[in-house]
Amino acid sequence: MHPYLHAQENPDKPAIIMAGTGEVETFAELDQASNRFAHLYRSEGLQIGDTVAVFLDNHPGFFDIIWGAQRSGLYYVAIPSRLTAAEASYILSDSGATMVISSDTKLAVLDELLNLNPDVTQYVYGADDDRALEPALAAMSDTPIADQRHGTDMLYSSGTTGRPKGVRIPFPENEDIGQPNALVAIAQGAFGFTPGCTYLSPAPLYHAAPLRWCMTVHKLGGTTIIMEKFDPEQALGLIEKYQVNVSQWVPTHFNRMLKLPEEVRAKYDVSSLKSAVHAAAPCPVPVKEKMIDWWGPVIMEYYAGSEGNGFTYISAPDWLAHKGSVGKALLGTVRICDEDDNEVAAGEEGQIYFEGGSPFSYHNDPEKTKAASNSHGWTSLGDVGKVDEDGFLYLTDRKSFMIISGGVNIYPQEIENLLVTHDKVADAAVIGAPDEDMGEKVVAVVQPMDMANATPEFAQELEAHLRQTLSGVKVPRQIDFRSELPREATGKLYKRLLRDEYWGKTGSKIV
Incomplete structure (x- = not known):
C-alpha cells in the first residue's frame, strides 16, 4: 500500500519519529x-x-521530498550530505537534476553550487533569501496533482574506488504510484516485516538501503525511527523506548555496539527485535556470532547493490550452519566465473555475477555499463566470492581491492575481519602498498580504541594475533595507526584514499 492509503485509514499513526528531538510526522502530515x-x-x-x-543530513523533511517525487513521476537523487560543492556539482550535472533541495546548514556549499550549477533551482529549509522553502510550500495545495505517476530513485555509488556511478533503473510500466514492488515482498517474506511495524534506521538516508527500507516500512504502514547520527548506546535505548521490532544495520554498527562495556549493553532490553537485517560489507564471523549470542536468531543478512541486479538472503539458523555466507539468491541466479567468463566449480573463487536479475545502466557511462556484464549477459557488482556445495554464497572481497604480492592474490577483507576482533581495535583497513621486491606489500592501517596504544609494541601484538590464523604471506609487513579511518557513515570504507596516499598519488578526493 502507498502511504496515502495509510493516511486515509490511520491518519494519526506516526510515519516518522526523529530520534534526537522526538519530532513526529503522522501519515496524514506526510501525505x-x-x-x-x-x-x-x-x-x-x-x-x-x-x-x-536531495542534499540533506537526516532531516525531518527528507521523506516529504522523496514521497513527493515518487508520486510525481520523477527520478530522485540523494546526494551524500558531506560532499563538497565540486563533488555535489558533479552529481547534479551527471544526473541532469534541475532542482536541489537542502537546508541552511549547508548554505556555504550551496552558494558555491549556485556558481557551479546556475541553472539548477535551489530550495532551502531555513533560508532567509529567495531560496526559502517553507513559504514556497505553504503556497502549494496539499491535495494530489492531476498527473500522478510512479517515480523512482536514481542513486550513486559511494565512490570507494573512483567517481560515483549513477544507477538509472527504468520506470515501472505500471504508472500506479501504489503498485507493489519486490522489496516489499522480500521484506515481508524473508525478513518478517509486518504491517504497522516499528523500524529503527541508524544510517544516513541518502544511502540506498536506509532510503529504500524506510520507504518499504511506510508502504507497510509502519513507523520509522530516524537517527540523526549513529550512536551505539542511543541505538540500544531507542530499541527499548519504542519497542523496535525491525531494523537495518552495517557490520560497523555491530562492532561499535559490541565494544560498549558489558554493563552498558546489559542496561537495555532489546527483546522486542524480531528482525535485525544487515548488509553493505562482509561481517566478520566472530562479530556476527557475538551478535547472535546477544540478540538471538534475529540477525539476518543480504547481499545486493544499488543496481538491483540481484539479491541474496540468509537467516541466522542457516548462517550458523554456513558461517560467513551471505546466503542464497532471492532475485536472480548466482554465477561464479573466472577471467574468461567460464563458470567455476563449487568452492572455487571467482567474480560474482547474477543471471536473470533486473536490468540497469550506469548513467552517462556506457563503458562501465558494458564492463558490469560478461559474455553471457550476466551482471556483476565487482565482488569476488564462491558458492559452496549447498548453493550458499560467500564474499571474498572487492576485485579492485585485491593485493598481488609476489604473484600471490591476497584479499584484504579476511585480514581486516581478524583485526577488528581484537579488543583494542576500533577499525581497520588493509591495502597494498608499493614494494620493490614483491610488487605490493600488505599494509594494515589501524584505528585503536585508544590512541595511547598506537605503539610499536601494539603493532607486534597485532601481528602475533594475525599469525595465529593467517599464513605468513597475508600478515601485514607494515602496521600504521590512525585516529580515524576515512569511512562513510553508511559503513563503507574509502579505501581508495588510503591506497592513493601510500602510492604517492595526489589530488585524491572522496567523490
Missing part, C-alpha cells in the same frame, strides 16, 4: 507534505521523467 512538494515540482516545470536532487 499532505508530499502533495505540496509534488505541486512545487510541477510549478517549477519538472515533468514526468525529470530529476530532483
Whole structure:
C-alpha cells in the first residue's frame, strides 16, 4: 500500500519519529507534505521523467521530498550530505537534476553550487533569501496533482574506488504510484516485516538501503525511527523506548555496539527485535556470532547493490550452519566465473555475477555499463566470492581491492575481519602498498580504541594475533595507526584514499 492509503485509514499513526528531538510526522502530515512538494515540482516545470536532487543530513523533511517525487513521476537523487560543492556539482550535472533541495546548514556549499550549477533551482529549509522553502510550500495545495505517476530513485555509488556511478533503473510500466514492488515482498517474506511495524534506521538516508527500507516500512504502514547520527548506546535505548521490532544495520554498527562495556549493553532490553537485517560489507564471523549470542536468531543478512541486479538472503539458523555466507539468491541466479567468463566449480573463487536479475545502466557511462556484464549477459557488482556445495554464497572481497604480492592474490577483507576482533581495535583497513621486491606489500592501517596504544609494541601484538590464523604471506609487513579511518557513515570504507596516499598519488578526493 502507498502511504496515502495509510493516511486515509490511520491518519494519526506516526510515519516518522526523529530520534534526537522526538519530532513526529503522522501519515496524514506526510501525505499532505508530499502533495505540496509534488505541486512545487510541477510549478517549477519538472515533468514526468525529470530529476530532483536531495542534499540533506537526516532531516525531518527528507521523506516529504522523496514521497513527493515518487508520486510525481520523477527520478530522485540523494546526494551524500558531506560532499563538497565540486563533488555535489558533479552529481547534479551527471544526473541532469534541475532542482536541489537542502537546508541552511549547508548554505556555504550551496552558494558555491549556485556558481557551479546556475541553472539548477535551489530550495532551502531555513533560508532567509529567495531560496526559502517553507513559504514556497505553504503556497502549494496539499491535495494530489492531476498527473500522478510512479517515480523512482536514481542513486550513486559511494565512490570507494573512483567517481560515483549513477544507477538509472527504468520506470515501472505500471504508472500506479501504489503498485507493489519486490522489496516489499522480500521484506515481508524473508525478513518478517509486518504491517504497522516499528523500524529503527541508524544510517544516513541518502544511502540506498536506509532510503529504500524506510520507504518499504511506510508502504507497510509502519513507523520509522530516524537517527540523526549513529550512536551505539542511543541505538540500544531507542530499541527499548519504542519497542523496535525491525531494523537495518552495517557490520560497523555491530562492532561499535559490541565494544560498549558489558554493563552498558546489559542496561537495555532489546527483546522486542524480531528482525535485525544487515548488509553493505562482509561481517566478520566472530562479530556476527557475538551478535547472535546477544540478540538471538534475529540477525539476518543480504547481499545486493544499488543496481538491483540481484539479491541474496540468509537467516541466522542457516548462517550458523554456513558461517560467513551471505546466503542464497532471492532475485536472480548466482554465477561464479573466472577471467574468461567460464563458470567455476563449487568452492572455487571467482567474480560474482547474477543471471536473470533486473536490468540497469550506469548513467552517462556506457563503458562501465558494458564492463558490469560478461559474455553471457550476466551482471556483476565487482565482488569476488564462491558458492559452496549447498548453493550458499560467500564474499571474498572487492576485485579492485585485491593485493598481488609476489604473484600471490591476497584479499584484504579476511585480514581486516581478524583485526577488528581484537579488543583494542576500533577499525581497520588493509591495502597494498608499493614494494620493490614483491610488487605490493600488505599494509594494515589501524584505528585503536585508544590512541595511547598506537605503539610499536601494539603493532607486534597485532601481528602475533594475525599469525595465529593467517599464513605468513597475508600478515601485514607494515602496521600504521590512525585516529580515524576515512569511512562513510553508511559503513563503507574509502579505501581508495588510503591506497592513493601510500602510492604517492595526489589530488585524491572522496567523490
